[in-house]
Amino acid sequence: MTTSPPWDPVREIAVDPASPEPLYFQVARQLYAAIEDGRLPAGARLANELDLAAGLRLSRPTVRQAIQSLVNEGLLVRRRGVGTQVVRTKVSRPLRLSSLFDDLAGLGGAPSSEVLVNRVEPASAEVATLLEAPSLTSVRRLKRIRSVDGEPLAVMNNYLPDGVIAPLDEELAARGLYELLRQAGIRLHSAQQSIGARVATEEDAALLAEQPGAALLTMQRTTYDETGRVVEYGWHVYRASRYSFNLSLQ
Known part of the structure; x- marks a missing residue:
């Protein structure tokens, strides 16, 4: 050879x-x-x-x-x-209804997650509005650091209506959120998503191994099941030096 x-x-x-x-x-x-x-x-x-x-x-x-x-x-x-x-090449992610965990695995990386928050808490009026459920009283709050090949890439925040799923920390660390939703029988149908940018705060920098003021990409996503119910609202930040989105226009 x-x-x-x-x-x-x-x-x-x-x-x-x-x-x-x-x-x-x-x-x-x-x-x-x-x-x-x-x-x-x-x-x-x-x-x-x-x-x-x-x-x-x-x-x-x-x-x-x-x-x-x-x-x-x-x-x-x-x-x-x-x-x-x-160093490792930048992760380039297509815009589609998929989890970052699944996309990283599909690109040949070794994704992993550190679970910072996984709990049920009272739903504020603002959160109930984000989940389009005014009568909602409690939500599951998730916060994770997503890494690939041991390098931090993104901080993932999510709200889910309480009762949709009740994942263990070990499940969230080893698998993608959408995979867990599908396993629970939830058929994901569509999402509304917006992308932006901002600079890293002190907390962002500490979690993502960046410098304060470094460029970050942001994403907010509202995901619906086939009945039109909101099953999760996510707001995430990504290291702009290691990450990009691809968008096909027709």
């Missing part, structure tokens, strides 16, 4: 000084493509800036800017004594 040689940026990257595209962006774009398609796998090290600049016949500031742009996107990391390494 033969293996292909490691991807060599000096040999593979081509830059065109006559192009209107900045030189640093040309380098960053080609590095990004190599990371995305696996030619530069997680853990691969880049040559130092001086060697890359010499090999590509570019200035060191140009190479530094290219590398820094990918560091800012979370695809590269600089480690003292190690150099510049590729």
Whole structure:
């Protein structure tokens, strides 16, 4: 069995000084493509800036800017004594009625959850409105940190009408919420969803291994069963450096 040689940026990257595209962006774009398609796998090290600049016949500031742009996107990391390494590629999730846990497993990752909250509590008027059930008196409140391959990716918050399901912490840690709902005989039909962005608070940063002020994606989702009943309302935050949504338009 033969293996292909490691991807060599000096040999593979081509830059065109006559192009209107900045030189640093040309380098960053080609590095990004190599990371995305696996030619530069997680853990691969880049040559130092001086060697890359010499090999590509570019200035060191140009190479530094290219590398820094990918560091800012979370695809590269600089480690003292190690150099510049590729980290895991960003999770790209399609917009569909599925749980993050199931999507991560389908992408070949090893998803896991840390359950922070799993309890029944009184339903405030605001929560009853979110669940479109004005007479609701109690709800199940869930809060979990979702990780992939041991790296925190999102903080998941959910309200469910009390009595829909009563999952154990062990079940929530090992499986997706929608899987548990389907197992309980609930037929999910549709959802209303909105996506936004904000910066990380101190609490977000501590839970997601980010810096305060880092960019986060947000999502709010109201999910309905086939009878039109709301079975869960979720509000989640995701690390923008490691996560994106895909949307197909027709």
